[in-house]
Amino acid sequence: MLLGAIIIAAGVTLYWRYVGNVLELDLKRHVASAGEEAADDFDRLMFADLQTLRSVARAAENFSPWEDSARMSRFLRVQTQHNAFQFLGIVLLDGRVFLSHNAELAPAFTSGILAETMEKGVYMSSSLLKNPQDGKDVLVEGVLLRREDRPVGVLFAFLPAERFEPMLKLAALGDRGFSLVVRRDGTVVLGKEIPAGSSAFVLLERAAFTDKGDSLTSIRRGMRSGNHALVDYRLDGSRQFLHLMPLSINDWYMFSILPTAFVEQQARRLAWTSLALVAFILLVFFGLICCLFRVRSVSNRRLFATAFIDPLTGAANFNSMCEDFSEKLAGMGGKAALVVFDIVKFKVINDLHGYERGNKVLQRVADVLRENMRPGEFFCRSTADNFIMLLSYEDRRKFRTRLILLAAQIRRDCTVAGSCLLLDAAFGVYEITEDIPFYIMLDRTHLALDNAKRMSGDKIQFYDEADLRRIVAEKQIENSMEEALERGDFSVYLQPKCDFSTGRMVGAEALVRWNKGDAGLVRPDDFIPIFEKNGFILRLDMFILEQVVSLLAQWKERGLKQVPIAVNFSRLHLNDSRYIPQMTRLVDKYGVPHNLIEVELTENVIFNNRECAQNVIRGLHRKGFSVAMDDFGSGYSSLNVLKNLQFDGIKLDKEFLDGFEENANAKKVIEGAVDMIKSLGVKVIAEGVETKEQADFLRATGCDVAQGYLFSKPMDVEAFESWLKKLD
């Protein structure tokens, strides 16, 4: 800005000087040409008058009555009426004088004219004379009169001084200057401002010449040589230009003087006008630039808003967090934690109350966060219901308390009015202890968040190395699963299902095992959740099914009894239209009767996709497979669901039985549930039966089938086959 102002000021100064110089040059040119014009006009007029006088002389020479003075006088008087001469006179060598008008002329005057004209051929008075008739200033001109080619006298005329006045006004310069006819000695011959007879040099003696080379002496010298000149000087505080030019008459010079006051004034006006113009242009220019900047800053702001602000909550967005993270962290002075949180089951809020209410909830959550931010802290909405916060951190206990209070405030302030769904926030926390990239920190908070979501109570989880180890283990599992399947590392274990009343084995459940060589057998809980995440479970389930039907086929061949086998299928199959055809094809490939295969679907699968589950159950029934609900009582199932879904069997979850011995109410619930299930004509299977008490109680409630360690643990095929052999 300052630089701009300096540049503009310098530009204006230079421009001012430039305008001044241009104007001065222009002015000098004008003064010179006006001076020349005045001199030319003067010369031309003088010459014209001389010519007129000569023609009068020619007429006089031819006019005969030289002896008749009265006629001569009349002749001359008549001549004055046809030209500018006021007075004409003839002086003859013989001393006779004829005048156009009566006047007393000194003999010395007439003889002087005669002598000079005879000598030079023409006469011009070197200064103003007085017209004896009226006393007015005149110049006197004279030409020779000849007879038979010999000079006989002089014809002279009075030219009124006022005749030259127009030439002295310097009309070309708008009458602002004036001219003088000056003799070389400086005496003014003709002039208005400076009276005739006074010295023009007196004026110049007081002048301060602008150009160092100029001086009165140099002017005089120049005039002696008949030079032109243009000088400028200051006189009485004002600047003047003087143009000197020799005239063709006598030793006369034409002095043209122009006081520059008006020119300077004009120059100033011009400069001011152009300055005002420049200022105006600059103003318009700056105005335009300002407009441009405004437009740019508005569009920048808009761009910034779209790039860095979450339109729903007005909070910063993820880009903004990425952009500012390092700077914000540096500003926190070392102790900080990165927190990611989301609202547990936020999707349900959207489903139950609509997106608009869901959005309102998110806006309120953002408000609560905003309220809770301390100086230097920062938060953003990352996606949907996911928020990231950079908070100051003292110790784990205090930090936990802060998050618990925050969760409580969110629950209180953000829950949809009248909704039974309380907002529950889950927090993943990474205490920043290492200088690692933001995205790795974020990964760690997400890891902790995943764990937090699985917690009951306060869902706050701090990242620790164990999480990382778990992730690494998961990765290893994912990396080796394909190979394991090809190598046949997955195998089937079978757990017998026994009839409660007879104790006889009536079937079995197929449970997968991963044989990891030296590491031993790995239970499905360690890998099935991972396979459900990456979809590999779809292939594994089909593999297990194939193992099962292949066993059934072998047993038939070997004359062993074919008992119905239950196979677990992941919820992922429900959304796969190829599921039933694929399964049917596989079972048929081994020629196994469909009724020997029982499909187990877990309870929460059914709850979440009731319609879908219903279709799949119907489809399976059509193909002759039976379907059981697994883990009944572990989740949200209501007994109501059961009557709409045509299950062949319901497996009571292990946890359902936990602690029933001490709790009379639990017993009643189990009894009621079994009663109701049985009233629907559905078989009840009790799972995880470990004790005799449990078995006795369940038997008493009317449960049909038992499965559990009390009867048998899951076993390998060989062991199971020896069980089969015991069946008759």
Ligand code: C2E
């Ligand atoms: P699940 O279907 O509920 O299977 C019963 C689980 O309870 C089995 O664990 C079994 O070993 C265990 N169990 C049986 N009796 C008792 C008992 O008296 N006491 C106790 N404490 N546990 C008992 P497992 O084999 O570890 O399987 C765990 C879960 O893995 C299964 O639960 C099932 O949901 C899943 N799973 C197993 N195999 C497959 C499979 O091939 N495909 C799919 N999708 N899931 C499978």
Ligand code: CA
């Ligand atoms: Ca099962």
Ligand code: CA
């Ligand atoms: Ca189960």
